[in-house]
Amino acid sequence: MSTGPFRTRSDFIASEVARINGPEPARIFYVLVCRLCGDPDKPLPMPFGSPAERGKWASAHTAATGHDRWFVLDQPAGSGGPEKIAALIREHDQVVAAWRAETGERQ
Numbered sequence: 001m002s003t004g005p006f007r008t009r010s011d012f013i014a015s016e017v018a019r020i021n022g023p024e025p026a027r028i029f030y031v032l033v034c035r036l037c038g039d040p041d042k043p044l045p046m047p048f049g050s051p052a053e054r055g056k057w058a059s060a061h062t063a064a065t066g067h068d069r070w071f072v073l074d075q076p077a078g079s080g081g082p083e084k085i086a087a088l089i090r091e092h093d094q095v096v097a098a099w100r101a102e103t104g105e106r107q
């Protein structure tokens, strides 16, 4: 059974964390934020224990609500709490907007 598109990236991050921290990999929270639920200034980050769990929840949420826009983050434990997520999303959107302006891509 496939764990979805998150597997490769998560495995990569886990291996990078192991490389930096030694053989014991640090815990990673597999965070998912539905971009269509709630206030953009107060996103509701959902932490999952594995990419597979996150993928399953996303599928169920899309099936139930039709929502299909996500902010996905593999966050090492200790790198900040949910209060940081809104700022990360804003930063992400600014980078994407700048990239679109530069390449001339229209939304």
Ligand SMILES: [Zn+2]
Residues within 6 Å of the ligand: 034, 035, 036, 037, 061, 065, 067
């Ligand atoms: Zn939603």
